Amino acid sequence: MTALVKTDGIRKELAAMLGPLAEQxxxxxxxxxKTLDAAVLFGSAAGPGFVPGKSDVNIFMAFDSVDVALLNALRPVFDRWMKKLRARPVVADRAFISGSADVFPMEFLEWKERAVAFYGDNPVENIPVSLENLRMEIEVNLRGKRLRLIQAALEIGSKPAKFQPFLESTLSTFATIFRNILRLAGSPAAGAGDPDSVIAGVESLAGFKLSTFRELAAMKKSKTKAPAGKLETVFQSYLTELDSLTEFVDKMEVGG
Known part of the structure; x- marks a missing residue:
């Protein structure tokens, strides 16, 4: 492994993979x-919630600039590692990073607070994030997810074998949104590694239960199929809880 790759704070099995990936x-x-400025491990792979073989290995890579030639050069490298990474690295350049904190505050906070740089220095470490911009992106995501849920119901809602996995697949995105709601409120629960603690933190903050989110998470974990006719009830409750949460975020008052 090249001496330029840093492994402090990274699980051994991931460090053994990240060294060759960085070199390639x-x-x-x-x-x-082009030049690779930095490579950052983020998300569950950078914390205690990582499950080998199941969790994605999320990586953010920063280059001096990005063009088609670079993408063509990176593609075979990323293809080679997809089986182990389970997700293609996020690729950005200096210009994107310096000008995007106002429109991607959620992502920047994930890259800052749930992250470990394994090559170079984290390029977003010292970039400030506006709390009002964060509140706005959270609301945009919540309202956007509602539109996507409705569209999916129209497309595959009559096919439980497809609709239930789709609903379960939305949970990981909501987990990120929930963490950022807690960040917005300055709650220490934002740093929790397990989804239950994050959901509990949002419930405590908002003052209402997210029972359907918990139910879907339990079904996903146990690989339980919803009984006939049950999925429609779950979906309606999912929308109702999402609406309540969106209204709560819409009315949150923040400074900065």
């Missing part, structure tokens, strides 16, 4: 006339 990425970038 550096070489690929060099072949395209």
């Amino acid at each position: 990425t550096i070489e690929a970038a060099r072949s395209a006339g």
